[in-house]
Amino acid sequence: MRRPYILLAAIATLISLVLLLATVGSLAQLYSATAAISPLLAQLVLAIVLLLLFAALAVVARYAWLFLRPKRSRTITLPTAPDEVAAVSLQAAQQQVGQIEDEIARQALAIRSEELAKRMAQQTFQVVAFGLGSTGKTALVNALVGEMAGQVAATIGTTQKEHTYRIALEQGKEILLTDTPGLLEAGVLGEERAATAKALAARADLLLFVIDNDLHRAEYEPLQMLMKMGKRSLLVFNKCDRYLPAEKEQILKRLRERTQTLLQPEDIIAVSALPSPVSLPDGTQLQPDPEINPLIKRVLTILKKESGALMASNVLLQSEQLSEEARTLLSTQRQQQAETIVDRYQWVGAGVLAATPLPVVDMLATAAVNTQMVIELGRVYGIEVSIEEAKALAISLTKTMAGLSIAKGAMKMLAVGLQVNIATAVASKLVQGASAAYLTRIAGKSFITYFQANQDWGDGGIQAVVAQQYQLNRRDEFVKQFLRHAVERLGK
Ligand SMILES: Nc1nc2c(ncn2[C@@H]2O[C@H](COP(=O)(O)OP(=O)(O)OP(=O)(O)O)[C@@H](O)[C@H]2O)c(=O)[nH]1
Ligand SMILES: [Mg+2]
Structure with missing residues (x-):
């Protein structure tokens, strides 16, 4: 106490x-x-x-x-284990992906999310070799896989597409080892390949960042970026057979110094994936064996100690990225659907008002806000709005429009646009109809803003939203185009 x-x-x-x-x-x-x-x-x-x-x-x-009495608090158990968090995040991402209507975009994201789910379930550890062109990525991957599967050549740009190998481990686990195209190749194709390589690197559980000398600036920057992203990486200094032992130690020392803030010293590993052939006294050429044991040992240690956490954090990172992409697509999709609804409703009331013989300035605001439109817009954003709620929303928006004298302002502006004398404007059926359509549009757009912000009018309240939509829809170009539509639709 x-x-x-x-x-x-x-x-x-x-x-x-x-x-x-x-x-x-x-x-x-x-x-x-x-x-x-x-x-x-x-x-x-x-x-x-x-x-x-x-x-x-x-x-x-x-x-x-x-x-x-002690208050009983409602406790919600949130997942805390990394793999549970990752699973929840992936599930959320999959749900969002499922809502995307564009077939191609949905398929692309769905494939990625399925791959993630599969990797989580199967405990597949993804290792990606990444680096500048010709540093020996393919040679390294081949040496690691233990077979000469890839094509190894001295020119930059040998690996044109990523290549993935499966290495089976005990207990049904496996490593997926991916060879990527090198960075810094010339031309558009080179840039595209570099982009592919970067995307693959971002998906890795463990990255083998392959270099063949001291760090190039073009290497330091992506390495730094990937480390900041939290990508678990090993810096693999390849082609060590080309250096004398003292030179090799010198380069390793410099590498350790330069990556002090990014990497542990034990994560910088010297290897020779494909040492140069040696000429024997009798003139025959001998191909020495690769020297990659320290790397294999380090990879296996990481796999043993960190693979669970690495895979979970990687799935989490990737499902968050997936979610972000899905959200962007969904938001565009919803915007389009919502705009179509507003477009449809704006001409519904317009026709009726254009046919009304009496001047209806005051009725305009009321007629413009259609409760059915509010319900349909809500549905686009996944919000079920009841008729009562829709009516209440419509009433407050009508009051706001009336309070801001938007009906009169719009009518005057459109009358000028249609070059009708203001005095006869009120009587003009066309202006009446066009104004109704215009106000419906402002109302619809305001509701879109409201639903987009999760049923919130924002700091400035409903007035600010309506006023902003009015301003946005007053631009000359837009009004001209709008009036052309109005004349087409209502002129008849
Ligand atoms: N001396 C020596 N040469 C090597 C070693 N590893 C690779 N090379 C040579 O380096 C050149 C490029 O090797 P690759 O494995 O094709 O390089 P890469 O990084 O895959 O190249 P890109 O796919 O073009 O990005 C080849 O001529 C290899 O023989 C090594 O450990 N020692
Ligand atoms: Mg290659």
Whole structure:
């Protein structure tokens, strides 16, 4: 208990004791005074007073309990294990992907999310070799896989497409080892390949960043970027056979210094994936074996100690990216659907008002906000708006439009646009219809903003949103185009 409470409790106990003593004293006095008249009456009075006292105490105790009882808090158990968090995030991303209507975009994202789910389920560890052209990525991947599967050549740009190999491990686990095209190739094709390589690197659980000398600036920047992204990486210094031992140590020392803030020293590994052939005295050429054991050992250690956490954090990262892409696509899709609804509704009321013989300036705002439109717009954003809610929303928007005198302003502007005299404008059916359509548009656009912001009018409230939409839809170009449509639709 904290100090102020202890003090309070002590004071309360003291007061209660004093009151109790006073009550007992008074009761004793009352009893003896009444007993002098009649002992039976005294007992009766005492019993009644005690009963009342207990009743009062019970009431006080009940209310005290209501206030002081420990509040039961609703606890929601959130997943805390990395793989559970990743699974939840992936599920959320998949749900968003499912809502995308564009077939091609949905398929592309769905394939990625399925791959992620599969990798999570199968415990497939993805290792990607990445680096500048000709640093020996393919040679390294081949050496690692233990077979000469790729084509190894001295020119930059040998690997044109990524290539993935499966390496089976015990307990059904496996490593997917991916060879990527080199960065820094000339031309558009080179840029495209570099982009593919970067995308693949971003998907890796473990990255083998292959270099063949001290770090190039073109290498340092992507390495730094990937490390900041939290990508687990090993810096693989390949082609060590080309250097004398002292030179090799010198380069390794410099590498360690330059990547001090990015990498652990044990994550910088010197290898020779495909050492140059050696000429023997008899003139024959001998192909030395690759020297990649330290790298294999390091990869296996990481796999043993960190693979679970690495895969989980990678799935999390990727499902977040997937989610982000899906969200962007969904938002564009919803915007288009919502605009189509507004386009449809704006001409519905317009026709009716254009056919009305009387001037209807004041009716315009009311007629413009169609409750059905509000319901349909809500649905686009996944919000079920009841008729009552839609009516209430429509009323507040109508009031806002009336308050801002938008109906009159719009009518005047459109009349000018249609070059109708203001005096006869009110009578002009075309202006009337066009104004209704225009106001429906402002209302619809305002509701789109409201639903986009999760049913929130924002800091400036409904007025600010409506005023902003009015401003946005007043641009000359837009009004001209709008009037052309109006004449086409209502002129007949
Ligand atoms: N001396 C030596 N040469 C190597 C070593 N590893 C690769 N090379 C040579 O380096 C050149 C390029 O090797 P690749 O494996 O094709 O390089 P890469 O990084 O895949 O190249 P791109 O696919 O074009 O990006 C080839 O001539 C290889 O023989 C090595 O450990 N030592
Ligand atoms: Mg290659």
